[in-house]
Amino acid sequence: MTTPRVHSIFGGIAVSHLIESDEGLVLVDAGLPGLEHRILRRMALLGRDDLRLIFITHAHLDHYGGAAALRRLTGAPIAIHLDDAGAMARGETDLGSCRGFGRLIGPFLPMLEASVPVQPTRADVLVEDGTDLRAYGLDGVVVHTPGHTPGSSCLLVDGRLAFVSDLISAVFGVRGAIFFAQDWTQVPRNLARIQALEPEKIYVGHALRPVDGARLQRCRVNASWYGVSEG
Ligand SMILES: [Zn+2]
Numbered sequence: 001m002t003t004p005r006v007h008s009i010f011g012g013i014a015v016s017h018l019i020e021s022d023e024g025l026v027l028v029d030a031g032l033p034g035l036e037h038r039i040l041r042r043m044a045l046l047g048r049d050d051l052r053l054i055f056i057t058h059a060h061l062d063h064y065g066g067a068a069a070l071r072r073l074t075g076a077p078i079a080i081h082l083d084d085a086g087a088m089a090r091g092e093t094d095l096g097s098c099r100g101f102g103r104l105i106g107p108f109l110p111m112l113e114a115s116v117p118v119q120p121t122r123a124d125v126l127v128e129d130g131t132d133l134r135a136y137g138l139d140g141v142v143v144h145t146p147g148h149t150p151g152s153s154c155l156l157v158d159g160r161l162a163f164v165s166d167l168i169s170a171v172f173g174v175r176g177a178i179f180f181a182q183d184w185t186q187v188p189r190n191l192a193r194i195q196a197l198e199p200e201k202i203y204v205g206h207a208l209r210p211v212d213g214a215r216l217q218r219c220r221v222n223a224s225w226y227g228v229s230e231g
Pocket residue numbers: 058060148166
């Protein structure tokens with residue numbers, strides 16, 4: 001398999017990452033509903049129409065909202081961890097409990113849900129920890145990292161690229177922060193698990209630029225309002 005190239009596309013709130021290899025395309029997250037044309041446009045610029053999988057990291061509408069339309073337009077199946085499949089199928093977004101900045105933006109969720117038509121989205125493929133994505137042309141394995149949501153999952157590609165979605169974030173610089181979690185107690189060990197994999201580049205859920213491996217290693221969980229920080 002060839003070395004994958006990653007194209008990051010802003011999807012309204014979250015960022016989608018299109019992984020391109022000679023074997024095909026795999027999309028990590030689908031953005032808000034109605035913005036799927038951004039992903040299609042990028043595919044057209046690349047001269048590719050072979051999207052083989054839409055991998056959804058977790059059931060929050062800014063990550064899965066565009067998935068159903070993309071499936072309809074490309075024929076690609078949608079994959080999500082089995083513990084988040086139900087919420088996505090019901091069109092739900094459960095932020096859990098909010099910390100820090102999350103307390104300010106969390107109350108706007110109902111407004112967001114009212115303003116974008118979230119389609120209940122059935123998954124085609126249910127993944128779990130260790131699911132191998134070679135069948136979709138990608139040297140990638142699923143790493144289940146619950147906490148943010150029960151089914152939150154990362155993808156480790158080529159053994160060196162990690163797609164961690166909202167396990168860490170880089171909204172305010174690369175300091176890293178988590179504002180929402182359904183179970184905060186699970187976050188530290190899952191962050192440690194991703195650190196132990198020692199990826200070289202880390203693609204997060206809300207930033208266009210990847211975080212480098214050294215920076216990931218400096219991330220620590222502490223008791224401050226922002227949850228996870230650079231130590
Ligand atoms: Zn999220």
